[in-house]
Amino acid sequence: MSKALPKRSEDYSLWYNELVKKADLAENSAVRGCMVIKPYGYSIWEKMQAQLDKMFKDTGHTNAYFPLFIPKSYLSKEASHVEGFAKECAVVTHYRLKNAEDGSGIVVDPDAKLEEELIVRPTSETVIWSTYKNWVQSYRDLPLLINQWANVVRWEMRTRLFLRTAEFLWQEGHTAHATRQEAMEETEQMLGVYARFAEEFMAMPVIKGVKTANERFAGADETYCIEALMQDGKALQAGTSHFLGQNFAKAFEVKFANKEGKLDYVWGTSWGVSTRLMGALIMAHSDDDGLVLPPKLAPIQVVIVPIFKSEEELEQITAEVKKIKDKLLPAGISVKFDNRDTHKPGWKFAEYELKGVPVRIAIGPKDLENGTVELARRDTKTKEVFDLKNGDILEKISTLLDDIQANIYQKAFDYRAAHITEVNSYEEFKEVLEGKGGFISAHWDGTSETETRIKEETKATIRCIPLDQKQEDGSCILTGKPSKGRVIFAKAY
Template structure:
């Protein structure tokens, strides 16, 4: 499997980059800033998709698909929205290539210029709200609850696999409602869906909150978010849900006739998570030996490695093992029996440890004689000898226990890394020496927020929803503050 990973304590960034590549999750592509998601990485993403998609449908949402290209004029209709994305947009100007007359190769045909440039979608609010104008006529058409699984392009200059790439995969929900109250309830509901998924599927504890005005989504009235904390003490925004008010409805003239027959603008939300969740998964749980995957998202939950000499011994072990494989699969547990004769057991052990497979079973001649399996769990690296009669129930127990254990470990880390401070000097000291979330009073002004960001690189991650009222003074200006907010350096 090549040389060992760089230790997290030595260079966390290098450790992350090496792990994503060595564990076969993704790699850089021939297109600058874009990644290739490899089969093992995509299998994890498919499990994320399946879990989220089920939750969306359980809350009444349907999937649809909208164009990749957006006419430039659409983006101009909502001023704050276009301002938020203008610097990241990829623009299509021509629709044809041709061979150069001097034989030097293929060139853009200057005669094939588009009448109106097309933007490769950075997000789909504008094209979707242009469509909703045709779909919404009456209160009977509402609420309109649509989700899209798609790719988007935001022209990033500094890219990093999963965390920040020019093209990435995501889902984006876009809903229309008859009342402001319904739309706000929808935005809050989807934030809670994301939090539920992060905690119960990804085993990643998150803090629910709202963004400050300067950190809001472009065009939103309110942005709800879930914030996670990585092992290096940096925060990662794991999902956002936006209450858009009537901004897009007015920009695209989306009205409905209410029960009294009067025309009103609809109220809107949008919400999304992306392949950035893959980065969160890696950085929350993994260790110096490789990935640590929560069983609910692991492509392979159990791997069985036979230890044998000669084909005859392998056949005997295989006959004994296959009924266990069948029973596990019938229980919905994904299992791999690795009887490759091209690699030694030690290599396989290292490979599955690196790939974060939650449970590894090994069985050799002596195990056959004793009627046992060696069972190793990935999260703690503990090994136990388990009688064959008990191994199925042991695996079922371990899958649940590993899921709970890695969540608790991440939660304990976060609890240890939320620090309350009262002064700016204390703030800077904690940020430099300890990291994590810093709970501090802020005077509510964008000027103070920007000053802290410029001087320390820390941003307000959120105003926590469970933040209690607490009178205090801003750590920078000394002005009064009614509640604490959470600061951190972030990805």
């Protein structure tokens, strides 16, 4: 393991790339744009999945699985949907290989051409709605509240580990409802679930908002989102929840008989978060020494490092460690005792800091003598000596984990608060954008043309129209036309 990480202040994207690799989260694979998620990285994803899955179940959803391949014709049924994804689809055209006649290896058998080409799903609306057609006849069949955990493929030009990969893991919820209002409530409910997950578990504050027409999901009537701010001042869309109206129901003929006996199209939603959340998690909290993980998502919450010279010393320490583990483990705290004699304590300290383990306990001969342990917290890098006789270690650690969770949230919150800037002129807008970055709250005339022009001139996009937007008369920073409230601009990932 080589030592130092690049400094965030010197090269932020290099810092990110190196951190992802050095902390054993992921690495590039032989396939362009695809990544290998390593065990430690996957453990974090599993913690995210477990929590989100629970939240989905708690709100009445069930998991199912739909196929990876989508007949090409399905994709073209919803006009704007195809347009949105056509440029980044992987296509399966053949189903057999054979040995090349000149012995040069294996080639695609031209005789094995598929009748209809298959698209590797970039998202599953089309397969799912074509299935829902068969599942829905009456209002009694509604609502359908289904989620799937899956991989999807979007053939991206430029990729970055976790933030944008050609294949990524996600969850996609797809629901069908009898009324417009119910579908709208579902859309908002799931946005709330995402926001709560981001804030309470990832310790990452987010802005809830609505996308402008330019940024809306292809095929949706309305796209809601949570937007987070990274430490380099760039915004990251962390989750989306779409109100699909009756668009997919109409495209796939999903009709039901309502209570009055009349046929009507069902109302739909879809919502998703992906392994991109891993990127958000990394960039929200980590520092120049490595990852900083929120305790609620850390695969290892507490690491115990023994400091010993002899076998006997290690045995004595191990006995003490067992007592501590017996208290922590039943309380659901994940503890790793790193008793390897192949690495020195200092090496281990650095290693677990790189991996973002929230709390470290060190026990050495001096501690055995004094009945103490040394507690170190990752977020503040502070250490304290804890007297085992004068306090309950479980209570101490629980409090510490809660403190860390709260502290890193607060830190991210303060950073964001300091980086939401209200501006009232285009000059000021460009100045803030080039200087301190972050979210910029400004008036906009509500037109696509203006948004596009601002994007072309500054690379900033409207991240969202905040749900808690204040009614405030103002004039558009670009055109001077009247505006009723501020929207959030930023450069985005």
